[in-house]
Amino acid sequence: MTRSKSLAAVALVSIGAVLGAAATHWWMKRPEQVRRQFHLLYHKLGSQTFNNTRWLGVPAQKCPLDMWVLQEILHETQPDVLVETGTYKGGSAYYYASLFDLMNHGRIITVDIEDQPEKPAHPRITYLLGSSTGAATVAKVKELIRPGEKVMVLLDSDHTGSHVKRELDLYSPLVTPGAYLIVEDTHFNGHPILPNHGPGPWEAVQEFLTGNAEFAVDNQREKFLLTFNPDGFLRRR
Ligand SMILES: C[S@@+](CC[C@H](N)C(=O)[O-])C[C@H]1O[C@@H](n2cnc3c(N)ncnc32)[C@H](O)[C@@H]1O
Structure with a gap:
């Protein structure tokens, strides 16, 4: 891999990590949305959850x-x-x-x-x-x-x-x-x-x-x- 390709890969991974952390931070600031989304997901996956x-x-x-x-x-x-x-x-x-x-x-x-x-x-x-x-x-x-x-x-x-x-x-x-x-x-x-x-x-x-x-x-x-x-x-x- 050339030096410029390596730098691009590192930059992409870093951007991904920063975006991931920002998304987690955004969600954790909104406990009601987290609760609601988890509830909806739990119900949607009924055959795995409440029906199991x-x-x-x-x-x-x-x-x-x-x-x-x-x-x-x-x-x-x-x-x-x-x-x-x-x-x-x-x-x-x-x-x-x-x-x-x-x-x-x-x-x-x-x-x-x-x-x-x-x-x-x-x-x-x-x-x-x-x-x-x-x-x-x-x-x-x-x-x-x-x-x-x-x-x-x-x-x-x-x-x-x-x-x-x-x-x-x-x-x-x-x-x-x-x-x-x-x-x-x-x-x-x-x-x-x-x-x-x-x-x-x-x-x-x-x-x-x-x-x-x-x-x-x-x-x-x-x-x-x-x-x-x-x-x-x-x-x-
Ligand atoms: C959600 S399930 C009960 C679940 C159970 N308590 C449990 O936690 O495993 C609902 C039940 O209510 C019953 N049911 C529906 N209408 C009813 C009625 N008018 N009187 C009594 N039971 C009824 C259904 O036959 C069904 O078995």
Whole structure:
């Protein structure tokens, strides 16, 4: 290589390094954009990420950072009963049951409209089949809760706004003071994913909070930056 070609190569590499550092600096000055872009990428690569997440071998459609936050909430608040709408393959219920095993306390009532095969059997899990908003389902859930028990609710079934709002109206009275009412997948409808989804969980939460001063959003639960539940961690005062 001639001397002039070597100099040109060194200059190109140097320019590349400077541009790379400038781009990194630009992005790091914009944490909101970094967070948003990572969220969009995480969702776009669903078959690699949320559709490829398991708890002890059982699929759980969750963000692992939210799973960790849930562990912290369960440990801090020690509910006697966790009601989950949207069982899917049972991975999330199995995860909560494992945590309850470690804490030697708590049980799960989980509801789904579809009966998936091979859900994990666990003494702390009760599976109910039916629509979460059906009168018979709600009555059965209530029947399984004993007087005086601390109750937490997690909504993760049909993510249309009207369904989630109905669930909020039906299940929020079960949540005991100090316990959490978690609305999953509030990131739909442009928050920031699926901008064309139409009103979803986030809009249902906004409507629910208007005139429901007993519940407040706990944004501290979004501390790991990526969450599927922005403004979805509600705590009963
Ligand atoms: C996102 S998945 C639940 C994921 C699960 N919680 C997990 O983390 O692995 C949503 C589930 O809601 C169920 N579902 C849809 N509409 C429902 C309804 N009206 N009542 C109860 N479950 C419903 C679907 O059958 C599906 O299994």
